[in-house]
Amino acid sequence: MRPLHGHRVLLGITAGIAAYKAAELARLLVKDGAEVRVVMTRSAVQFIGPMTLQAITGQPVRDALFDPVHESAMGHIELARWAEVILVAPATADFIAQTAAGMAHDLLSTLCLASAAPLLVVAPAMNQAMWRHPATQANVALLRSREVTILGPDHGEQACGDTGPGRMVEPALILAALRDRFAGGRRLAGRRVVLTAGPTREALDPVRFLGNRSSGKMGFALASALVAQGAEVVLIAGPVTLATPVAVERIDVETALQMRDAVFTSLPGAAIFIACAAVADFRPATVAEQKIKKATETLTLELIRNPDILSEVAALADRPFCVGFAAETHDVETYAEAKLMAKGLDMIAANQVGVSQGFEADDNALLVIWNGGRQALARQSKPQIAALLVNLIADQFDAQTAT
Ligand SMILES: Cc1cc2nc3c(=O)[nH]c(=O)nc-3n(C[C@H](O)[C@H](O)[C@H](O)COP(=O)(O)O)c2cc1C
Numbered sequence: 001m002r003p004l005h006g007h008r009v010l011l012g013i014t015a016g017i018a019a020y021k022a023a024e025l026a027r028l029l030v031k032d033g034a035e036v037r038v039v040m041t042r043s044a045v046q047f048i049g050p051m052t053l054q055a056i057t058g059q060p061v062r063d064a065l066f067d068p069v070h071e072s073a074m075g076h077i078e079l080a081r082w083a084e085v086i087l088v089a090p091a092t093a094d095f096i097a098q099t100a101a102g103m104a105h106d107l108l109s110t111l112c113l114a115s116a117a118p119l120l121v122v123a124p125a126m127n128q129a130m131w132r133h134p135a136t137q138a139n140v141a142l143l144r145s146r147e148v149t150i151l152g153p154d155h156g157e158q159a160c161g162d163t164g165p166g167r168m169v170e171p172a173l174i175l176a177a178l179r180d181r182f183a184g185g186r187r188l189a190g191r192r193v194v195l196t197a198g199p200t201r202e203a204l205d206p207v208r209f210l211g212n213r214s215s216g217k218m219g220f221a222l223a224s225a226l227v228a229q230g231a232e233v234v235l236i237a238g239p240v241t242l243a244t245p246v247a248v249e250r251i252d253v254e255t256a257l258q259m260r261d262a263v264f265t266s267l268p269g270a271a272i273f274i275a276c277a278a279v280a281d282f283r284p285a286t287v288a289e290q291k292i293k294k295a296t297e298t299l300t301l302e303l304i305r306n307p308d309i310l311s312e313v314a315a316l317a318d319r320p321f322c323v324g325f326a327a328e329t330h331d332v333e334t335y336a337e338a339k340l341m342a343k344g345l346d347m348i349a350a351n352q353v354g355v356s357q358g359f360e361a362d363d364n365a366l367l368v369i370w371n372g373g374r375q376a377l378a379r380q381s382k383p384q385i386a387a388l389l390v391n392l393i394a395d396q397f398d399a400q401t402a403t
Contacts, residue, residue, distance in 0.1 A: 002033030003179045003187075003395075009034045010083035010117075012108045013053070015043030017159045018090035018125035018168035023048060025089055025171035026056045032175060037079065039063065039108050041095070065107040076107060080114035085178065088112075089151075090125035090168045093136050099148075100139035121149045121181075123174055128164030151177055154380060170378050176391045180228070187394040189230030194263060194270045194320070195223055196277035196309070198238030200256045204301070205288035213353075214278035216240030218325075218364060221386035222276060223248045229390055234266045238277055256280050256306035263309055267320070272397060274323040275310040282306060311343045321397045326350040336369055346370060347396055349389055370396050 009029055013022045022038075029036045038053040038061045050061035062070055062079075070076075088095060088108070095108070099122075104110040112120060122143065130136060131153060140150055152169035179187070197219020201209040216237060223235045224245040233248045236259055244250045251266065253259045256279045267273065282303035292299070314322045322345045326336040329352070336350030347370040365379040368389060373396075377388050 002031075004029060004175075004182060005033035007034045007178075007182055008082055008084040009036050009178070010079065010086045010111065010115075011036055011038045011053075011057075012086060012088035012091075012095075012111075013038065013040045013044045013048065014088060014090060014092040014095040014108070015041055015047055016090040016092045016125045016168070017047065019044055019047035021168055021171055022089055023052050023056060025174055026053055028171050028175045029178075030057060032179070034178075037062075037082070039079075039111060041092075041106055041108055062107060065110055067107075076110055077114055080111045081116070083111070083115055083117045085121060085181075086112060086115055086117050087121045087123075087174070087178065089121075089123035089171075089174055091122045093124075093126045093130045093133070093139075096122065096124060096136060096139045096143065100142040121151060121174070121177065123151045123168050124153045124166070125168035126153075126166045127158060127160050128162050128166040131166040132164070149177065149181070169384075170380065172375070172377065172388055173380070173384055176388050179391060180387075183229075186230035187391070188226060188272075188397075191231050191271040191397075192234070192269050193226050193231045193272040193274065194234045194236065194266045195219060195226065195274040196236045196238075196259060196263065196279070197223070198240040198242075199278050200238045200259055200280045200306075201254050202256065202280045202283035202306075203287045204284050205290065205292045207291050210280060210282075210284065210303075211239075212278045212280065214238070214240075216242050216277075217362065217382050218386065219274075219276035220245055221382040222274060222390065224383065225386040225390040228387070229394060231272075234270075236262045236266065236277070238279075256283060256309070260307050260309045260312070263313065267313065270320045272323065272393065273310075273313050273320040274393070275313075276325050278327065279309060280306055308343075310345070314344045321346045321393070321400060323347045323349065323393055327353040329353060333367060333369075336367065340369055340371075346400065347393065368392050 036057045040063045053061045098109045104113045154167040155165045156167050198216030199212045199214040201211045203209050220242045223233050226233045227247045235248045235250045251262045253262050285302040285304045310324050324345045326339050328335045332350045332352050336348050340348040350367045363381050364385050366377045368375050
């Protein structure tokens with residue numbers, strides 16, 4: 001069953017430049033099984049045509065409070081009662097101010113006041129100065145104090161040329177938040193997930209090692225996102241300086257061989273295996289017992305291949321749902337597709353790495369590929385992108401277990 005099947009979503013659209021993104025949001029909601037009714041402010045129709053939303057949702061779009069046609073059919077109070085959730089995206093500074101003040105001067109603000117829907121979700125979008133203004137901040141704080149969920153805004157380049165907070169969060173993230181709320185955040189309840197994260201270190205001598213730039217931030221964010229979905233998470237971490245996410249069982253390892261042992265020890269009963277660690281492909285053939293001295297002009301190291309943990313897990317007869325990561329400096333998509341096929345994975349999340357990209361960074365962009373589908377997840381914070389990826393994993397895992 002589709003995650004939002006039968007849920008009644010009233011989508012409010014207000015007059016911001018991001019209104020064009022509301023069409024994509026409506027499409028995602030409908031695709032997810034939701035019943036969607038759109039209410040636009042009078043000014044919002046300057047930014048996106050109601051006809052677009054009507055075509056996507058298959059329902060008339062409303063923008064007037066004093067509407068003799070609709071008041072004789074589903075009037076504003078019935079519409080307020082009908083809604084299980086009121087989702088306003090984009091939400092202007094003006095809408096936020098009106099809602100904070102409890103105003104009811106147009107259809108959308110009246111519905112917000114008349115609705116007993118426990119869930120009002122708002123995705124602000126505005127110029128960074130408008131967002132930072134103490135009036136907006138006070139209004140947002142008021143809404144939060146009334147348990148309104150505020151999603152975002154994102155930080156970045158704005159249509160007006162400024163850079164800063166105020167971009168509407170991506171429609172996929174809004175969808176994921178709604179799914180979470182309706183599923184009670186338990187899409188993976190009772191599922192055991194084994195996850196690797198961080199780098200490995202391969203010793204050369206007692207003080208030196210071969211390593212890589214993985215910080216572990218993506219894997220740790222994934223561990224938190226998995227717990228938020230009710231999963232029982234075993235996190236096998238290479239050497240990183242990150243705090244253990246709440247409710248996660250953590251096993252610290254150093255080398256690829258230790259990571260492999262920890263994975264196979266933890267695997268029994270696991271429904272999902274996610275290989276997010278940057279495991280060294282090679283290790284020194286011998287580890288010097290004493291510190292290697294600089295006695296010669298050149299030093300040749302002999303390296304031997306490490307086991308490929310993900311391939312080994314994916315080749316098991318009774319294997320979990322396997323998710324790999326591909327960090328590439330070029331031709332990301334081609335390499336990711338090849339890795340998905342060659343290792344027989346269920347899903348791969350690919351990202352471009354390089355200077356200030358991927359490794360060590362606080363944000364990430366991913367191209368997620370599975371058999372028969374793909375989705376690009378735009379650049380955003382690692383916790384946000386982790387929540388989206390976990391939703392995609394849950395989708396494909398559900399699809400596989402349903403067949
Ligand atoms: C071109 C243009 C773009 C605008 N973009 C935004 C925006 O992104 N966010 C915002 O809060 N207001 C924006 N405004 C101002 C709102 O449209 C204005 O406050 C309007 O009264 C909001 O109406 P509503 O809240 O009833 O939809 C914009 C105005 C113009 C003319």
